Amino acid sequence: MTESYPVKISNKSTAQEFLDSFDNFLFDCDGVLWLGKHLLPYVKETLSLLEKLGKQAIFVTNNSTKSRAAYCKKFASFGIDVTQDQIFSSSYSSAVYVRDFLKLKPGVDKVWICGEAGIAEELALMGYDSIGGTDPRLDEPFDAERSPFLINGLDPAVRCVVAGLDSKINYHRLAITLQYLQKPEVHFVGTNVDSTYPQKGYIFPGAGSVINSLACASGREPIYCGKPNQNMLNTIVSSKNLQLSKSCMVGDRLNTDIRFGVEGGLGGTLLVLTGIETEDRALEENAEHPRPKYYAEKLGDVYENLQ
Numbered sequence: 001m002t003e004s005y006p007v008k009i010s011n012k013s014t015a016q017e018f019l020d021s022f023d024n025f026l027f028d029c030d031g032v033l034w035l036g037k038h039l040l041p042y043v044k045e046t047l048s049l050l051e052k053l054g055k056q057a058i059f060v061t062n063n064s065t066k067s068r069a070a071y072c073k074k075f076a077s078f079g080i081d082v083t084q085d086q087i088f089s090s091s092y093s094s095a096v097y098v099r100d101f102l103k104l105k106p107g108v109d110k111v112w113i114c115g116e117a118g119i120a121e122e123l124a125l126m127g128y129d130s131i132g133g134t135d136p137r138l139d140e141p142f143d144a145e146r147s148p149f150l151i152n153g154l155d156p157a158v159r160c161v162v163a164g165l166d167s168k169i170n171y172h173r174l175a176i177t178l179q180y181l182q183k184p185e186v187h188f189v190g191t192n193v194d195s196t197y198p199q200k201g202y203i204f205p206g207a208g209s210v211i212n213s214l215a216c217a218s219g220r221e222p223i224y225c226g227k228p229n230q231n232m233l234n235t236i237v238s239s240k241n242l243q244l245s246k247s248c249m250v251g252d253r254l255n256t257d258i259r260f261g262v263e264g265g266l267g268g269t270l271l272v273l274t275g276i277e278t279e280d281r282a283l284e285e286n287a288e289h290p291r292p293k294y295y296a297e298k299l300g301d302v303y304e305n306l307q
């Protein structure tokens, strides 16, 4: 059976129909709310409208570079008040996986990070020591005979590697991470699969590109903790007691955000075209990924079409 075509939110009636259909909105961040430091048009107005209507806003980002607390600060920098319990980042879902699925022992088992500060901060909140990550010694050019991470030997307490988006990725970080991945007893966790990372006017390599290079070198595949992994959605649904049929996932990427919402049985999904995807991709029938129920040029069209 051919699914009904995605509905484009492009006028007052489609915008009103969309709003009336859901009580809870799960928002992806990069490519939906903002592009790096640039807030997208009418995002603040749209979030205020939802609040006025008594709708619930939850933020679900695959970007592991920040912790939930740091994301609260990013929202605040745009004048948007968000509490930490509204935010679910892949840095957080990866730390939950280390704690609840791998059951590593805090204060005993350590984590080697190939990624930015968000991962270490979320792990620390759960009592885990981590090494690597933003350690400035990793910014030095790699020399096997001088790297402090090699000449002092690998840390035997490391039981897991967590890898994510790292704008300071270099051969030093890849080389040391690989040493830990060559130990079969060390778990391999990837924060998210995103191959690319949308910025204003550019598409840059994403976490998936970094993690795939480690997978290629080590011959190992990681467990990914971000969207579309349903562990993340299960954590959200249970902690927020969401009614799935009245919940909508809003994203800019088909193989993470829209798949996450469709496979999670949410009442609907909205794809916005301000990030990774195009209108053609939104409309194409492709076994690779489910199609959205709605799509729009930008999230702010929900607000703009109701003015």
Ligand SMILES: O=C(O)[C@H](O)[C@H](O)COP(=O)(O)O
Residues within 6 Å of the ligand: 028, 029, 030, 031, 060, 061, 062, 063, 064, 165, 192, 194, 195, 196, 197, 198, 205, 206, 207, 208
């Ligand atoms: O490369 C990445 O990690 C992702 O592109 C990026 O961070 C995705 O973040 P999201 O769109 O899920 O907020």
Ligand SMILES: [Mg+2]
Residues within 6 Å of the ligand: 028, 029, 030, 031, 032, 251, 252, 253, 275
């Ligand atoms: Mg996105």
